[in-house]
Amino acid sequence: MFAHSRSASISIQDNIGRRLYGRSQSATLLRMSTIVEFRHVAYAINGRSLVEDVSFCIESGETVVFLGRSGSGKTTTLKLINRLIEPTSGVVLVEGRPTTDWDPIGLRRRIGYVIQEVGLFPHFTVERNVALVPTLESWEEQKVRARVKEMLSLVGLDPEHFAKRLPRELSGGQRQRVGVARALAADPSLLLLDEPFGALDAITRSEIQKEFRELRKRLGKTMVFVTHDMREAFILGDRIGLMKDGHLLALVPAGEFHKLDHPEARAFSESWA
């Protein structure tokens, strides 16, 4: 049922120093619609600016990876999408509507959210954790149960074996899989992932990245992924957005990242080499 086919490479004419925004331009792209759009978005708290004048569009079905060092504003960007925070200036649009017009609770339930610390509820079993949003949305019990099984199988965990366990009885990698299953449970069309594999050891991380890439292809969901790992960005992203000090320096197809002529881009490229 996730056999969505989508063209793997999208030709977007983003270039360094030229930020893409505005519906007219994005409407020209293949047959895709814009899911997320930032228009000159800034966010500041206590007089400290975390994101400044950021504009971009994310199209249905693509995976955009925001790459940057700690404090570059990538997590803030993510939180602006599901309205965990609201822009100080500019507009964030989800499916064409400013987030400030959305009911924040309804908006968040339509968007899957995975964070680095996973944030599984320690007093809930794996099953109840995965069932969280469907339960909040008052799905029928049968349907919820079936969905939980499906999701656990999808992320490679045997439901028989894992459904009744508590998060503390899982390894880090298993926990992160449950986190992904939980985010996918209510079938959101958009998934936000904030360094989901950041806390895993290198081997588990590499395995789970590969699996996730396969999963992504099958699901065909729009994903916004945040990482500081160049390799991860390259494996998972259709496009890579490079962030530094609250600015979006560039948003380019993954294959063109190495062409970027910016010291920060070179620093990341070298970090991988």
Add this chain to the structure above:
Amino acid sequence: MTVFDFMWTNRSEVFALTLEHLVMVGISISIATAIGLPLGVLMTRKPSMSRPILTFANVVQTIPSPAVFGFLIPIPFIGGIGARTAIVALVLYSLLPIIRNTFTGISGVDPAIREAGRGMGMTGGQLLWKVEIPLALGVIFAGIRVATVIGVGVATIAAAVGAGGLGMFIFRGISMVDSRLILAGAIPAAALALLADFGLGAIERRFSRLLCLLLVVVTASSCSSPERIVVGSKNFTEQVILGELLAQQIERATGLQVDRRLNLGGTLVCHQALTAGQIDTYVEYTGTGLTAILKEAPSNDSARVYDTVEAAYKSRFGVEWTKPLGFNNTFAIIVRRDDAERLGIKTISDAAPHTANWTAGFGYEFIERADGYPGLAKTYDLRFPKPPRILDLGLTYKALAGHQVEFIAGNSTDGLIDALGLFVLEDDKHYFPPYDAAPVVRQAVIEKHPAVRDALVALGGKISEDEMRRMNYAVDGEHRDVKEVVREFLER
């Protein structure tokens, strides 16, 4: 008879008081939880509120409990004599640990969990009830446990305001200088505290989810029905005997039901309880009424003092003094008999020169009263090198007999005077005004039940000083049951 024999013979009373104690603490903790939990949550939501809330709870907890009771007694609705005041005070004392632990528990929830919950679209309420409170429950419950253990201890003091509980034994024991009675209250109280700590700990581990329900279930009330006559007394042996005497006399003569609120603390507590209609009668002393209540200058004329208080109480408080019982319980200045013999002193004037080498020990009432220590010191030119030690009235005798103090103010009818080998100095300058004992009773009660008045008047002139001292000694010295001593007296 050991403490445990005593507890076994009086097991029904021990059980009843323990239950009363438990109910009092249970209700208080439930109310404190119902108030403290939302306040703790509020602090996590509005950090600006946390300082004022914590400051309030902290300040309340530093007020000594007798002071809290003192503040509460005159307040209508929440105050007064009885369980209500005790519960209000216990609630105030229990708030701090509950509020603090709720705040700490919820603040301690991993921010990632909270962010995940919010990010998944949980509302504030869902996050609170499904995630934050369940995760903080252990810490919150630890706070409730601490509050309960504190509450079991503080509740023993509640007997001072007539709330009953195990403090009844302790107070009675202190006033009768009977350590068995003190232990009969203290041992079950300590056991209760340990059990509460242990039991709640077990509940916390096993049934954390049933907890909220359990707290709601605790209910009970301890109201006295309006058709009963309520007899009060102050907190020393003679008063307890006289309270019991009034109670039995009313029961015998009128057949009305009587509630006993004995051991109520000092004069002021009894007086306030009487004028507030929470007790109907108790035995007061004319000199006390004149100086402590009416704030008039002491007088040495017994008949004039009676007439003054009789008229003033009627017009000002709607309270009637019935006939004096027959004895004058004036203050007695007491020293050790061996000191008196060795130094050859018989009067307070004889003793005055020796006071420069002595320490005095007085009950707190004697220190404060116009006819108490300040006037005494002036009249007899007493020169204690140190300010007097302030002790509970019942403990002064023990302190004197135990050579901790050399000079105390007791009551002339005190049975312990002979029993402990003490000596009453003569008030040769007639400093102390007469303290003729007489029942005071609310006029409203007399109008409704004239038979109560007749019953009390019938006691007039029946008790001599010897008689009173004998009854006091029967209770204090021979550790006999108050009810029994009073019954014997009335049946004679």
